Amino acid sequence: MTFTDQSLDSLRTVGDELADATVATLFERGEVGKFNTLMRYVSTAGAELPEGLPEVARAYLHETSTPPSWVDWGEMEKARLFFIDNNVHISTALSFAAMPACYVVPHIARLLSATHSLKYPSKRMAETGQFTVQLMQPNAFEAGSRFIPAAQKVRLLHASIRHHLTREDRWDVAALGTPICQEDMIGGQMMFSIQVLDALHRLGIHMSVDGAESYCYAWRVVGAMLGVDQDHVPRDVAEARQFSDLYMTRHMGPSTEGADLTRQLIDLYEEVVPGTFLDPVVGALIRYLVGDTAADWLEVPRTPWDTLVKAAPALLNVMETIEDRSPLGARALDRLGHLTTLFELSSLTRGRVMHYAVPEHLRKDYGVSSAIPRTKRWTPPGPTVTA
Template sequence: MPRTDTPTDDLRLSGDELADSVVATLFERGEVGTFNTLMRFVTTAGQDLPEGLPDVAREYLRETSAPPSWVDWNEMEKARLFFIDNNVHISTALSFASMPACYLVPHVAKLLSATHGLSYPSRRMAETGQFTVHLMQPDAFEAGGRFLPAAQKVRLLHAAIRHHLIREDRWDTAALGVPICQEDMIGGQMFFSILVLDSLHRLGIHMTTDGAESYYYAWRVVGAILGVDQDAVPRTLAEARRFLDLYMLRHMGPSDEGAHLTRQLIDLYEEVVPGTFFDPIVSALIRHLVGDTCADWLRVPRTAWDTVVKAVPRLLGVLETIEDRSPLGAWALDRLGHLTTVLELSSLTRGRVMHYAIPEELKKDYGVTNTVPRAKRWTPPPATVS
């Protein structure tokens, strides 16, 4: 498919041919349960696959066991260092901007409602956090790394959701396109890359252009591993800006599902924040990062902290000054950021390792029905004019 920096209807009709074929075969042969049981033991790249694994799954795992041949490993290392230097800020952006942004697209919010466990609403955040931490480890793509097996499972998870929604006639493909279609997967790639960079800029975090481009490049690699057609993905940050702006203008809006998922997200993070005095900062930070219009669509409550949170960039600026002027301070802040990220992930996972299994069915009661140097600091590309 030719590369584009604007959303197209063709992208809404395409899923992931390889993963879709594997999942369809597993269901046809009644091998999903066997696959899920055995794949719990497949956690690191390069390990021997268990005996009894269905042949179609074994072949899929072999075919997808390596990153794309075009990967520039120097860029990937720069992206990893960028993540280490900004890990707590990136986690904040993912939690308070990227996830709510997913809920701003009504058909995506409806789809996510089909896969959320209402008794465990932190699951998706835990899976996302664990996935990102695996990605930015030094051995992410080497034997013993945990990222590639996780990505292989996530790709099949997406295919399983497509399989269920289409087979059970719970998705209006004519109106909405294929569930988790290529356009939405590219949109998700933008949410977790350029929207994170936008949020870091909004928080006042210093970034070089080189660092921002490397971080975006890493998510292009991730997208390729997850089955996103990179021939259709924007190559530069400027092209990504145009795609994301037009995608959001085309699809974003209010929905009951989006508001409900956002409420779950706010409740989740209010549980993580110690005590109750600082609870309103959760809503205030979401509102600050996504803007008032989007926050109103998601029914994010207004609080007295909405003004206070605007001081966050100045506080982070002080911390960056300490980091720049003191090697010991830089080391201490990096360690604090790492520990904060680990603590946050531990709170979300509740001490469990998250397994990305193929769902054998979707919950009927989730209501998925047919519907329609400082001087060289990086600054976001200008917004696309509609």
């Protein structure tokens, strides 16, 4: 599949027909509050839906209750094992590469500032981390899992933001396209897949070709469950590289919202890191993973740690070599990574299960300018967009 400016332009006018219709009906009938209240009791797949749930929501939940029929479960198991082997590194890449990559796209940064619930970085990062951990559980797609209900709620959350922005005339559709359009949904999928793999490579993590491909495949399954049109989504790592490069070239740039969100992210993790001596490591790691240009756009402060953090790949390479050569060392490091990920997630969630809800209102001060320019061991595919 080949991606062009024209093919991506066509995706900017398309949302998610099923979720959009569900949310529109809930608002028209004044049932959003009831829906949010009752959906707090729906947290595991296969559970009986509560009485009183609006019929349109019940129909939506029934239609989206199973994964796509085309899922290759062998690939999903390989993705799960890849995650187990690299969980702490993936968490690092999600926090310090994927999220800043979202913030460096101005209209995405402004959109992330749109709701009260997304204003708080700990909640946003906790939801992202918890969603990924739930996806990589052995029973993620079986009765009793938390992943499918989470995906169903995230899909409605996206639809509700589209509903508010378009109906309240707070989004320049002519200039920017549909809010959280198909291009942006696929772009988000790329940030959490190929860009995470890029960050792992930059950190010196040892990865197999099969593992990298399976990890990307798992996020394609996630995209399908979040309403991404599979006729236009990248099918493998090479296509993901092409789409990601073109998407970022079209949209990335500086914005006040992007800088504010990045500052919140840095502040959040500086609170998680014990003491203050290592606080500058957070910004230094972001700068190392996203590059100086993006880091400057996001106003990531420069510190002496910017040079020191470049030694991280060498240190991680030693640990990875131990893991490659020693089954006992591999088990010990996997266990340490698992505990570290749980500690980070527990710190962000404060031990609570995160609930997604349809926002009934957006921030009053939200606004978007239309003047946004469009401008073997696995190794990343080469860049596909040239200057």
